Amino acid sequence: MSAQKVSLDELDELIDRVGDELFAYLTALTRDPERAADLLQSVFVRFIEQVGRGRIERRTAEHYLKRMCRNAFIDLTRADKRTAALPEGFEIPEPEREKKIRADSHRVRIVLTEALSDPELEPVVQTVLRLRLLEELDVGSICEQTGSSRSTVQRLMRKGVAFLAERFREADLTLADIE
Amino acid sequence: MNSDDLADRLLEEPHEKWPPHLRSLRETNVRLPETTRALLKREVKKAKAAQARRTWLVRSAALLLLGCGVAIGSWMYFGRGTGMESVAVLHARGGGIQIAGSPERSPKVLPLGQSIVLGPGSSLLLAFGPLSIEARGPANFRIERKDASGFSFAAQSPSAFVAFAPPGDPHVAIEWQFSATRIELTGTMLSASSTSDRRLKVSILEGAVNLEETRSDGSAISRKLSAGQAFERPADGPGHAYSLPPKERDHLQKLQQRLQDLRAGKPVIDAEVRLESERAIAAHYGALHLVTLKDGRDYRGYAIRGERQVTLHTPSSVFVLDSGSVSSITPTKPETESEE
DSSP: OOOOBOOGGGHHHHHHHHHHHHHHHHHHHHSOHHHHHHHHHHHHHHHHHHHHTTOOBGGGHHHHHHHHHHHHHHHHHHHHHHHHHOSTTOOOOOOHHHHHHHHHHHHHHHHHHHHHTOTTSOHHHHHHHHHHHTSOOOHHHHHHHHTOOHHHHHHHHHHHHHHHHHHHHHTTOOGGGGO | OOHHHHHHHHHHSOGGGSOHHHHGGGGGOOOOOHHHHHHHHHHHHHHHHHHHHHHHHHHHHHHHHHHHHHHHHHHHHHHTTTOOOOOEEEEEESSOOEETTOSOSSOSBOOTTOEEEEOTTOEEEEEETTEEEEEESSEEEEEEEEETTEEEEEESSSEEEEEEOOSSSOEEEEEETTTTEEEEEOOSEEEEEEOTTOOEEEEEEESEEEEEEEOTTSOEEEEEEETTEEEEEOSSSOOEEEEOOHHHHHHHHHHHHHHHHHHTTOOOOOTTSOOOSHHHHHHHHSOOEEEEETTSOEEEEEEEEOSSEEEEEOSSOEEEEEGGGEEEEEEOOOOOTTTO
């Protein structure tokens, strides 16, 4: 049986459903909302083309979109680098250490952003991480919102950061790279 | 850096003191701006419109191709190179008419190459390209195009055909397979019949007929017949030709007129068909009428009103009434069988 494909008629609903998440994801990667909006638009134009050709499976559409966003960000960073290399033949030498820091910084952003919305992360742990890291609520407010004690919030926070550390290790990074 | 230490630090310290990557996460807690959302949806709308245009074009092209295919197929199927019109049944009467593969007992269109079975007493009058044909049962035959200039009948049982063609080229071949006899007919007004005991009769009003027969014992007979002649062959004899009797000539001419009327869509009376009950008349014509005269008399049968006369087919006879004497013609149903 062939997999169900996404149709153009479903895209408005898809934008409403995942638009905020993708925009936040791209903003986290680019640290620039305007750039994130431009990237999201170019990603969507290509996504619409693929949908029009009947190539996108409904089951994997959201995952595919997110991957497109990440690839678009990586392409953008490469393009930035090429721009910096101009004019031709006059490439500004960049010390290896700084080059590595910049590359690692991009990877840290990708790993960190994706880890926070990783489906393998326990929902309650994800809630505590998001309340603290994204909304910057204090511990008292988090306890109030989650109905948990301080020690539980502390335990969940440690569990969340351990999860982040694990994802960093998988990406050949360390928590020290967050600094 | 220990993950527990980092966790405790994130809980206890204000965000300004967090590591830079974590500090900037706050800035990513954003919603898609409405202007961007609107732009994305506009792209979707444009894509939908483009897809609708493509679909319309593809469908139009498909319809055009389909139309061309049907036109070419019809041309090849019905009248390649001859300018022939579609084969159409004009008139099917009596029971037992079946077209192989057709769910309809009396289809309006008779496809070439399909077998037609006529039960005893059934008749089929049809327009066949420029030809008008009457076929009488019992018969099992098939009409096929033979070549660019004519058609052939292939009959597998006793049958009778009368064919009228306009003067000129049309070429009709009737082949009775059951008697291993092949008859080539090139006349323009002719009739041919074969009976179950293998007797054969051919009548020619106009044109000429070339009769070629090959028997099961291998003997072959070839004979040419001309207009105004009839030919009869017994089951085992060589047969003989003679002048077409005036009565038969008259019958064929009336039949031709009737076929022309049918082609023109006019109702006709089958005077030569014996229909001895109201039910038989209703079954044969598909209708039964009550004709009331101005003097009070009435008749039951199948009536056709002409300009000056009304022709009536009743169980006892076929007769003509003056239109002025008829008060009314109303549809009715057969009376009980005991009264018939």
